[in-house]
Amino acid sequence: MKSDRFKYILLMMVMILLGVGSAADARRSNYYFNGDNSRLKGSIKYTLIGTYRAGFEEFEGTVRYDRRNIENSAVDLRISTASIKSKYPTLDRIVRSSRLLDSARYPYISFESTSIKETRQGYYVEGRVTLTDITKDFGFYFDLYGPFREGGEEYLEARGRWVINRKDFEIIWNRWLDHGGVIVGNHITVDWEIRAYR
Numbered sequence: 001m002k003s004d005r006f007k008y009i010l011l012m013m014v015m016i017l018l019g020v021g022s023a024a025d026a027r028r029s030n031y032y033f034n035g036d037n038s039r040l041k042g043s044i045k046y047t048l049i050g051t052y053r054a055g056f057e058e059f060e061g062t063v064r065y066d067r068r069n070i071e072n073s074a075v076d077l078r079i080s081t082a083s084i085k086s087k088y089p090t091l092d093r094i095v096r097s098s099r100l101l102d103s104a105r106y107p108y109i110s111f112e113s114t115s116i117k118e119t120r121q122g123y124y125v126e127g128r129v130t131l132t133d134i135t136k137d138f139g140f141y142f143d144l145y146g147p148f149r150e151g152g153e154e155y156l157e158a159r160g161r162w163v164i165n166r167k168d169f170e171i172i173w174n175r176w177l178d179h180g181g182v183i184v185g186n187h188i189t190v191d192w193e194i195r196a197y198r
Contacts, residue, residue: 027066028073031156031196034060038194040079044166045185046091054086054095063156063196067147073116075125079109100171106132131169138162147198159193 035058046052061077081103086092096103113127119141126139142160149155166188 027068028064029198031063031065031198033194033196040190040192042188042190044188047183052086052091054084054092056083057085058083065156070116070118070123075113077111081107081109102132134169136168154198156196162190164188
C-alpha cells in the first residue's frame with residue numbers, strides 16, 4: 001500500500017515538473033538572424049598593416065527569448081569561416097587557409113548558450129564556442145533592446161563584443177615565428193550587432 005502511494009506521489013511530481021518545463025518553453029519566442037540584417041566585424045593586430053579588419057558575410061542564428069524571464073532565454077550561432085572578407089584579398093586567403101581558420105576542414109564557428117542572466121553590469125551569457133576542432137567555455141556581456149515592431153514584423157536588437165585568444169584554439173600562423181604575438185596579435189576582437197526577426 002505504501003509502495004503504491006509512493007509511486008503515485010512520484011508520478012505526480014514528475015508530471016508537475018514536466019508541466020513547469022512546458023509552460024516555460026511556451027513563453028519563449030523564436031527570433032532569427034543572419035548576415036543580411038546583422039554584422040560580425042573582427043580585428044587583430046598585424047604588424048605589416050597595423051590592424052587586420054574583416055567581417056563575416058555569412059552567418060545565422062536563433063534567439064529563443066522569454067521576455068518574462070531572461071534566464072529562460074537561449075541563443076545559438078553558426079558562422080561560415082569561408083565568408084570572411086576585408087579590403088585585403090591576399091590576407092583573406094591566408095586567414096581561410098590551413099595556416100589559420102582552415103575553412104576547408106572547419107567550415108563553421110559555432111556558439112550555443114548554456115545560461116543567460118541579468119547582472120549589475122548588464123546581460124551576461126555563458127556557453128560553448130567551437131573554433132577549428134576545439135570547444136571551450138565562453139562568456140560575454142551584451143546589450144538587448146526590444147521587441148520592436150516595424151512593417152508588421154517583430155524584432156529584437158542586440159550588440160556586444162567578444163575577445164578571443166586565438167592560441168586557445170591552436171590558431172598558429174607560423175610555428176617558428178609566432179611567439180608572443182609580435183607579428184600577429186594573440187587576441188581577436190569581434191564587434192557584433194544583430195537584428196533578429198520573429
